[in-house]
């Protein structure tokens with residue numbers, strides 16, 4: 001299972017980004033099972049889904065919160081290596 005946020009906890013401050021290769025691993029794991037995404041470095045039970053955001057981030061770097069339906073991105077955060085990444089999590093229809 002992913003980490004769950006206690007209500008009232010402040011949002012964590014990420015210490016840095018994931019590499020492209022790690023972001024891809026996270027994306028594939030998320031698409032396989034969104035409730036169980038391991039960190040490529042730290043293993044399972046460390047990743048928290050912070051928020052669902054619009055896939056398009058505006059030029060000022062702000063992302064709008066959205067619902068996890070259709071095209072969306074998920075902001076993932078690892079509690080152990082304290083890194084965060086946004087992945088395009090929405091199902092891309094290929095049929």
Ligand SMILES: [Zn+2]
Nearest residue numbers: 039042078081
């Ligand atoms: Zn980690």
